[in-house]
Amino acid sequence: MGEVMKLSTYMLRRVIFSIFSLLGLSVLVFTLSRVLPGDPARMAAGPRAPEWVVEQIRTQLNLDKPLFVQYILWIEDVLRGDLGYSLTTRRSVTLDVIEFLPATLELILLSTIIFIIGAIVLGTIAGRWAYRTPDNIVRAFAYVGVSTPAFVWAIIFQLIFAWWLGWFPIQGSFSEGITPPPRITGFKLIDSIISGNFIAFKDYLWHMILPSLALAMSPMAQTARIIRTSMVENAGKDFIALAESHGLPERLIMLKYLLKPSLIPAVTVMGMSIAALLSNAFLVEVVFNWPGFSRYAISAMLNKDLNAIVASVLIIGIVYAISNIIVDIVVAYLDPRIRYMERGE
């Protein structure tokens, strides 16, 4: 009959798999940065520095050694937490990451909450009233949502809700006159609560809403579609007929017995969406001038700040891998058959 694999064993396997993936990504990223045109030593030294200075920098940055050795040295640095020196901010990239990454993560977290709840609500409504008006409205929204890039939503929201209606702030993360909380964890939401600064907490949250909403639109639309289709498909299946035949209340059937199996195909998409949120975050951060990591990454790219670029891509890769793992775990929890099959093969 087979035992169902424990959740913890499953987690371990996924983590190991991801580490291998990440190593591959790091090789790719590293090679990219060293192989593409441009002389990093010259760029670090500046156009007017004399040749010997450039040479010195070249040695310092290990650029004279073979690629393979460079890679090893670089990995060592990274594992020690040293991501190099940023040309634009003139300080350690690691410090930049610590400063900016939490803000983006908070944005993504709120976006994720919004889009998952929104998708479940919309998908369930559409599934329940399939082929009738509520379904048609949701499907129309789904098409528009999927087709509109996040920055378009951002601009429209900013125009309508911030400029014209004035319900939300236009830009930034804090209003003038509000004292930001001290840096404890780096996550401003948590820090404001810890330091008892509830005004700052509310203000920050208020600033977060429009950008998170704009980010959430596309994944919400996509996921809602899948949930809807899944629910419509499952609604005709025998296990729902059985539940109905035993007189289980409709609400129970819909929210428990219909929803859970319908969520499974959606979770994979949700996972991909969460990962995509990270790469799409910059679109929204730019419009709302949100002090986050993606905006930092973009300006690094525009300024050819190699170390920052490489570090950004790596960080994004790591967050991407972590979110994929979390998604896989959630899927395994929702659908026990997957755990079973992995063991059995």
Added chain:
Amino acid sequence: MPPLLEVRDLYVSYKTYKGILKVLNGVNLYVNEGEKVGLIGESGCGKTTTMKAILRILPPNAVNVRGQIIYKGSKDIMKMSKRELMKIRRNSISMIFQDPTAALNPVFKVGEQMMDIIKFSYGRRMTKKELKEEALRLLREVKLPDPERVFDSYPFQLSGGMRQRVVIAMALASAHELLIADEPTTNLDVTIQDQILKLINEVVVKRKLSVILISHALGAVRSMTDRTYVMYAGDIVEMADSRNLFENPLHPYTQGLLSSVPKLTGEGIGAGIKGRVPDYLNPPPGCRFAPRCDFARSECRKSKPPWIEVSKNHYVSCWLYARK
């Protein structure tokens, strides 16, 4: 005494990609209290649809549902309020489904599903412990060897036969008057079919239930039922006491159906029935079996045959038996 359940002039259609399938074409049948009624016919002829209509659990794409389903001579299930319908589903009528793998929700443990069913069917407040005990009791009643383990399992961890026993156990929780067994053994191994049928027989006798038994196992239908209906393409074509029906089939379809079964006496396999499956998109105006019938006449193609009593409690829907 009015019949326990009476289906009158039931029409059901399905909306599909290709168009509207007019499946049920005015089905009439009834079950008396304490009676065991059989229903036979080829796959796709509408047996399951009829049963699902009784409990009003037709899939979402069912349209144009018309007719009456009279319960205990007074209430029409088709017109019942939600509350009354729930009572029927929870305490009176219950169904065993054809494919136990499809009938159990794959992402919930068996115990979880059973506890919810028991909770709503038994009507009184029960603690989780009581619910579990009752579930285990039912699982034992269907002769599952290790009820605790089954309770804690997901459907995919169980064999086909075990799953079906679980479905039967669930049905027992909410069937106190009528049990509908829709091809309970068709999807199971041959070796298990016999056991399951015996089990159903046992629980039916023990709890004094009325039964509608749908099965391809014609031998089982013959021995287990009092009366049997024959269905073809959404019409009831013949009905008789089971022994009479199997010994003396009158409708050409029934004759073909029964002769297709290999006999132990070694007479060889019958000729089968010629022709193709019925077209539900554009069904013929008259008798739906006419295109395949060796004896079809002009009136068969024009209008639907009447329901004629040919001998004691033996009815046919066929022009051949109309006033000669």
Added chain:
Amino acid sequence: MSKLKLRIINLRRKRGSSETQKTSPRVESLKRAWYNFRKSPLSLIGLGISLFCIIVAVFAPHIAPYPEHAGFYINFDEAYQPPSWKHPFGTDAYGRDVLSRVFFGFRFSLMMAAVVLSLVVPPGVVLGLIAGYYRGTWVDMLIMRIADIFIAVPPLVLALAICSVLEPNVFNAMMAVSLMWWPWYTRLVYNTVSSIRNEYYVIAAELLGVSKAHIMFKEILPNCLGPILTKLTLDIGYVILIGASLSFVGLGAQPPTPDLGTMVSEGAKYLPNYWWVAIFPALAIAFIILGFNLLGDGIRDIFVSER
């Protein structure tokens, strides 16, 4: 190859129609496809929008009211005009007619999509065919592992990273996008091919000694067309979306090129007073992507209903 062999192969092909039909099987299946497609109003809307955008793009120099505004043009007298009869979408900071620029924006986006997809699809499909045909051998492993690496990387990030180390311009942006796109087609074709690789007609062809290339292209490929076409259409929308995102951020087309993303980023500075400079290009982006998405879904439905 002898005529006899050809005829035998034809008989085994999965085209499904009798010899007695007057029209060729191809025409029949096209007619059926159109009939299925017509049934869904959304698909028709998608087709309408897509055709509209394509026509506008192709004839932009002729139908735009002010084609010279598409590139470098300055007339500060006309700057910041709100939408009017003369300028339905208003004018921007340099006095350029936004409507004309949007038309040229479609032209630009579709051109980019065309270039990227023609670079990506043929190699991607061919690699998928090869990998699927030689399934289980080292050829398969090699191709698919490489494809997997590319797929595992978040797409936009890779494009950004490539763009960032190169000069930001249209060409490089297109290269970057192409580089990360091909594996999706390979994987798609690979999955389809794997499932039909062992069908009888393929094996029959092999036994008859038909060349491998012929098998791959004439026997297997036609059966993959459905998913490929669907993905292709949906991808037009997706490439436009990525292209617009890259330009919005400054890593793609540079001003004064009339790229829709660039227009939005330029116009964003002038919110809210001169909102039309950013909003109309933004809506145009959503419009064209919507059109191709609807169309793509419609195409997918054709192939699904055929099954």
